[in-house]
Structures are given as structure tokens and as C-alpha cells.
Amino acid sequence: MTQDKAVITAVVGWIQAMAAQADLNLTSAQVWRGMGAVGLLGAGFGVLQAGAIGALVGPAVFVAGALVALRANRHRRDRRLETQLPGFLEAIARGLRTGLQLGPAVVEAASSTPPPLGHEVAPLAADLRRGLRSADVFDRWASRRSGSGAGLAAAAMAFAATAGGARARAIDGVAATLRERAALELEVRSLTSQARVSAMMIAALPVGFMLLSAGVGDQAASFLFTSRLGLAILVAGLGLDAVGALWMRRIVNSRD
Numbered sequence: 001m002t003q004d005k006a007v008i009t010a011v012v013g014w015i016q017a018m019a020a021q022a023d024l025n026l027t028s029a030q031v032w033r034g035m036g037a038v039g040l041l042g043a044g045f046g047v048l049q050a051g052a053i054g055a056l057v058g059p060a061v062f063v064a065g066a067l068v069a070l071r072a073n074r075h076r077r078d079r080r081l082e083t084q085l086p087g088f089l090e091a092i093a094r095g096l097r098t099g100l101q102l103g104p105a106v107v108e109a110a111s112s113t114p115p116p117l118g119h120e121v122a123p124l125a126a127d128l129r130r131g132l133r134s135a136d137v138f139d140r141w142a143s144r145r146s147g148s149g150a151g152l153a154a155a156a157m158a159f160a161a162t163a164g165g166a167r168a169r170a171i172d173g174v175a176a177t178l179r180e181r182a183a184l185e186l187e188v189r190s191l192t193s194q195a196r197v198s199a200m201m202i203a204a205l206p207v208g209f210m211l212l213s214a215g216v217g218d219q220a221a222s223f224l225f226t227s228r229l230g231l232a233i234l235v236a237g238l239g240l241d242a243v244g245a246l247w248m249r250r251i252v253n254s255r256d
Contacts (some may be wrong), residue, residue, distance in 0.1 A: 012028050015067070015070070016031060018070040018071060019031070024243050038059075038066045039062065041061055042063065044058070045058050079117050080116055082150075084113065084116075085149050085150060085175070088109055088110075088117055089156075089172070089175035091169055093167075093171040094166040096168040096171070097172075102161055106134070107125045107128055110125035133161070134157075134162040138157040139160075141157075146171075152177075152178065153176065153178065199249060200220040202244075203245035203248065
């Protein structure tokens with residue numbers, strides 16, 4: 001029983017982590033309610049299409065679809081965070097120009113930063129309030145977020161904490177670079193949006209045709225959901241469709 005509870009807790013935590021990456025902050029209770037509602041919807045649809053077998057298959061298909069949707073939006077939080085970084089850095093630079101030291105300027109900027117970046121920088125502000133060295137705080141942030149815009153910002157802040165000179169101007173320069181990069185990323189996404197929609201439509205057509213055929217004729221639904229051969233064909237077809245969707249997504253999102 002204890003092991004089962006640990007597995008369930010791990011699965012709920014995994015779903016919460018995926019939801020957080022999709023910019024959805026869900027509690028454990030909300031995860032259970034959401035999965036239950038999706039499962040009931042799938043069971044109702046399955047009963048209408050294939051009776052008792054559909055009631056068993058439907059919830060699994062619908063829950064899997066919800067998890068795939070979360071997975072497909074896993075970069076949404078990071079994109080929002082990247083767009084907020086320039087404003088956060090510019091707020092720090094303004095604080096430096098008013099005469100604040102780097103630590104108090106970061107604390108003041110963090111207090112007015114909305115989520116999700118606000119949640120990201122709140123621990124930094126807490127460490128700085130406790131009197132930790134600014135360079136150490138930003139070095140740890142840079143190591144956690146290496147390879148991203150936040151990593152670049154953290155590295156710049158770590159350098160500013162140890163170097164003298166025109167800190168505000170240097171931080172403004174990093175903010176301008178991040179703003180240009182975010183604008184370029186937005187332009188690329190808008191230019192590839194039609195390709196992404198086309199890929200989604202191509203992947204959804206087989207499933208839509210299957211559901212339409214099952215709804216029109218009971219014989220097709222009975223063959224797919226009640227016979228061994230039909231279930232094998234259904235599983236193989238859905239698997240190949242999922243592989244094709246992932247392949248097309250990889251091609252569309254390629255930057256090479």
C-alpha cells in the first residue's frame with residue numbers, strides 16, 4: 001500500500017511539473033479533479049461509440065490526449081519568462097541609477113515582477129535579504145539556468161556584482177539583447193505557425209475519420225473496439241499517428 005501511494009504521488013508530481021512548464025500552477029486536488037473529469041468525458045464518449053469496451057478505452061485515450069497537450073505546451077512558461085527578463089533587468093538598472101546597490105536594486109525589482117518570473121527571482125531576493133553575496137547568488141542562478149535567457153541574465157548579474165564601472169549601462173545592454181532575441185523568436189514562431197497548424201491537422205485527420213466512421217456505423221466501431229484484430233489495428237494506427245505527429249513537430253520546430 002505504501003509503495004502504491006508513493007507511485008501515485010510521483011505520478012501526480014510529474015503531472016504537476018508538466019503543468020507548471022505549460023504555465024499552469026495546479027494543486028494535487030486540481031490534478032485529481034481534472035484527470036477525473038477528462039476520464040469521465042472519455043468514458044461517456046466511449047460508451048456512446050462502443051459500449052462497455054469503449055467505456056474502458058475512452059478514459060485512457062482522453063487522459064493520454066490531455067497529457068500530450070500538456071507536453072506539447074511544455075515551453076510556454078519558459079517563453080513567458082524570457083519575455084519578462086528584459087523588464088526585470090531594466091528595473092534593476094533604474095534602481096542602480098537612483099543610487100541603490102546591486103542587491104537592494106534586485107530585491108526592489110523582484111518585488112514588482114509578476115509571475116512566472118516573479119516566482120523565479122523571489123528566492124534570489126530572499127537570499128540577498130539574508131545577506132548572502134550577490135556574486136554567489138547570481139552564480140547559482142546561472143548554473144541552474146545555463147543555456148537560456150535567464151542564464152545569460154544571471155551571468156551578466158554575476159559579472160556586475162564583481163565588476164565596477166557603469167553597471168546600469170551594462171545591464172541595459174543585456175536587456176536589449178534579450179529583448180531582440182525574444183522578438184526574433186516570436187517572429188520565427190509566427191512564420192512557422194501555418195506549418196505547425198498543418199502538421200496538427202494532418203495528425204488529427206486519421207483520428208477524426210475513425211471517430212466519424214465509428215459514429216456513423218455500429219459495425220465499424222464494434223470491429224475496432226470489440227475484436228482482437230480491431231484492437232490491434234487501432235493500437236497500431238494510433239501509435240503510427242503519434243510517431244508521425246512527433247516527427248512533423250520535430251521538423252517544424254527545427255532551427256537548422
